[in-house]
Amino acid sequence: MYSLIKYFIISEHPIPYMEQIGRTFMEQTRYENLPSADQQMGVTPPPLEKPYPADGEFIMLPAADSLSVPSVDLRDAIRIRQSVRRYEQTPLSREDLSYLLWSTQGIREIADPYFTKRTVPSAGGRHAFETYILINRVDGVKPGIYRYLAFSHRLLAIDTSSGITDRVMSACLGQAFVRSSAVTFIWSCSIYRMSWRYSERAYRLVHLDAGHVCQNLYLTAEQIGCGTCAIGAFDDEEMARIIGADGVSEFVIYLATVGKKRVIE
Numbered sequence: 001m002y003s004l005i006k007y008f009i010i011s012e013h014p015i016p017y018m019e020q021i022g023r024t025f026m027e028q029t030r031y032e033n034l035p036s037a038d039q040q041m042g043v044t045p046p047p048l049e050k051p052y053p054a055d056g057e058f059i060m061l062p063a064a065d066s067l068s069v070p071s072v073d074l075r076d077a078i079r080i081r082q083s084v085r086r087y088e089q090t091p092l093s094r095e096d097l098s099y100l101l102w103s104t105q106g107i108r109e110i111a112d113p114y115f116t117k118r119t120v121p122s123a124g125g126r127h128a129f130e131t132y133i134l135i136n137r138v139d140g141v142k143p144g145i146y147r148y149l150a151f152s153h154r155l156l157a158i159d160t161s162s163g164i165t166d167r168v169m170s171a172c173l174g175q176a177f178v179r180s181s182a183v184t185f186i187w188s189c190s191i192y193r194m195s196w197r198y199s200e201r202a203y204r205l206v207h208l209d210a211g212h213v214c215q216n217l218y219l220t221a222e223q224i225g226c227g228t229c230a231i232g233a234f235d236d237e238e239m240a241r242i243i244g245a246d247g248v249s250e251f252v253i254y255l256a257t258v259g260k261k262r263v264i265e
Helices: 017-030 074-080 094-105 166-170 193-224 236-243
Strands: 007-010 013-016 057-058 108-113 113-118 127-137 144-149 156-159 185-192 226-231 250-260
Touching: 057 144, 074 193, 094 127, 094 185, 108 156, 113 193, 113 226, 127 156, 127 166, 166 236, 185 193, 185 236, 193 250, 236 250
Parallel strands: none
Antiparallel strands: 007 013, 057 156, 108 113, 127 144, 127 185, 144 156, 185 250, 226 250
8 A cells, every 4th residue: 555654765765754854953054044033123132031910929049149159170070970860858948949049040141032141151142041949858849840930030939739739740651759859850842932033943942951950960969969850751741731831832841850869878
């Protein structure tokens, strides 16, 4: 029977169309194939932070410039950095959490509405990410899903219902160290914040930005005696539902667990 699957001829080997998705993406996001960006068309830029309800439940975090953290040689931090999936049951302090959030998305300068300068690099300073965290063990904070509001350095409660940890673990395809972590970082991407300037090239750039953010988490976690494990395997639709995103204009791009390292005696 005649197959309707398209084939591309690469060298001498025919490859099914569906196996060409990645290659097609790379080709179609080359500069010569991009449509004009909205910035070029004079369209008003989107906000640099996703709106939130004024009457939400907020938790103030210790100010970043007030935090005292151990000194660590950068070379040592890079050398010993590795993924850690087993954690002590010791909770993180609010100071620990504040430092990790500031180190991964802390704002140093605002040029509203065009860009922010933060503690990590981002194409054009657009910083398309929102940070959500699953809190299992942080001193004085009820377990649940929270959103980090970088402009005011505080948390917004999203879902503190029982069973939320198991939902996140299930959405991470059953990876049990999500449950044993003190905190799991969930980075979402508001894609228009980046595509407003870079058109479809934005989808390449946000994946680069994800690497910048997570590496900062790895290194600063080492500084405060924590281990980290990045997670790229997750159910996209379920993770979007958990944080209240539509999965299209805002979608989850990366996760990482954090917890105090186990002491080996």
